[in-house]
Amino acid sequence: MAAPTRFPSFMSPLVLVAAATLAGCSTISSDGSLLGFITPYRMEVVQGNVVTQDMVAQLRPGLTGDQVRTLLGAPLLADVFHANRWDYVFTIRRQGAPAQQRRVTVFFENDRVARFEADSVPTEREFVASIDVVKPSSRKTVLELDEQQLRAIPVPAPSRSAQAPGTAASGPLRSYPPLETSVR
Template sequence: MAALTRFPHPVSSLLLMAVAMLAGCSTISSDGSLLGFVTPYRMEVVQGNVVTQDMVAQLRPGLSGDQVRTLLGAPLLNDVFHANRWDYVFTIRRQGTAPQQRRVTVFFENDRVARFEADAVPTEREFVASIDASKPPSRKTVLELDEQQLRAIPVPAPSRSAQPPQTAASGPARSYPPLETSAR
């Protein structure tokens, strides 16, 4: 019996593991980083059509469905119950940038654009800047000395043992053994 008291009960082992796992969950902060240092990889999710201000500016009542499809692309949502409504939705979740979602809805009457509704859409340049997750370039350190700093550097005196450089002799300076032995 004494040997059995040395090992914990299986239920207490499971309870201890559950408490340890819950304690590990509390170390994940609200921004998704672990202990504030390590950020797990999150897959980039891009869905839908990118619609820019230039595209919305060309959209006007009276365009046909084919013209809208040429201008904006195929709609992300084509509802069977609302055949006269096309929804262009764009979402992106990219690590290092804020998630984005935009919607452009085009309404048709008699196969022509009757009206459209659009969220605030960016210009192409603003869109590219908003998804750029690269870090801003760090400030480069200038490695140049001004005249005063150059004069402050001590110049060592030439040593007497220093010999002038010799000029290279003509022909090979060394003879190397052959790489392979000759078979006799």
Template sequence: MAALSRLLRPALAIAALAAGAGCSSVSADGSLLGFITPYRMEVVQGNVVTKEMVAQLRPGLSREQVRNLLGSPLLTDVFHGDRWDYAFTIRRQGAAPQQRRVTVFFDGDRVSRFDAGEAPSEREFVDAIDVSPPKPRRTPLELDEQQLRAIAPPKPTRAAALVPGTAASGPARSYPPLETVSR
């Protein structure tokens, strides 16, 4: 029994120290020891309403036309039947969380007014949620006129100088015959 308690005490002390060290190793950005980041689930709720969609929204549209344009509202209230709320939230790892809201008010079956706030364009929305690293700048494969003029013309070869009016395809060489016939 004494041997067991001698082994158990140091093991408990090591476990307590490891647990205490683990608490202080989580940084402010949520990473463990600065390089391990736990997975955070992407949360997307509601309808994406862009600036282009809001531009088509106008007083006088029917409920069906609004539903075709913006989709089904996220919130409809029994007590406020003349109001549809389109809310959108997104939380992605590596991107700032976003919240947007569009409220459409009806007078009977027709839109009387709407409050859209500052809706992003489709391009702005995609850029805001894109967390991929920036693409490297690629060099063009063709030279422009200034670069072509900067390149020195090739120097004529000795073979081109020997035979005027012909283009040289390479240096002039003489080769021995490939095989000799001996009989």
């Protein structure tokens, strides 16, 4: 019977380091934050055309492709294999806000709009409000003090260089050259 083989002595610290590294990976949560405290910066990703309710309201059967392009812009997807279909997809992913995706699909027959399908598209005001992720601060900035707060501020002690009342100012402590020459 053969004796069991032993790992070299340098392998046990290596195994411990590998186990600690793998355990450290599990502290990152699914939202990308480390233990809920540290969140990495995520770049804002905006793709496609913003299509509002006003634009969809102007879209109607019978418009030409050029008119649709003028109204909605260039489609994000105009497939070669489905030339009679234009897809307008808008997606935005911002840190601190849920991802948004909206679709408008226009179907053509003989270079004229036959029909269109649109998700619930917002008005322009609703769209601007939905992408505004500025969180209101719970702390209010005080811009002025009331009388009680003004009285609570300590009066600074007079400095040694302050002159006694009633004495005239003696002029500058240093002699500076004139700013402009008097010869013109």
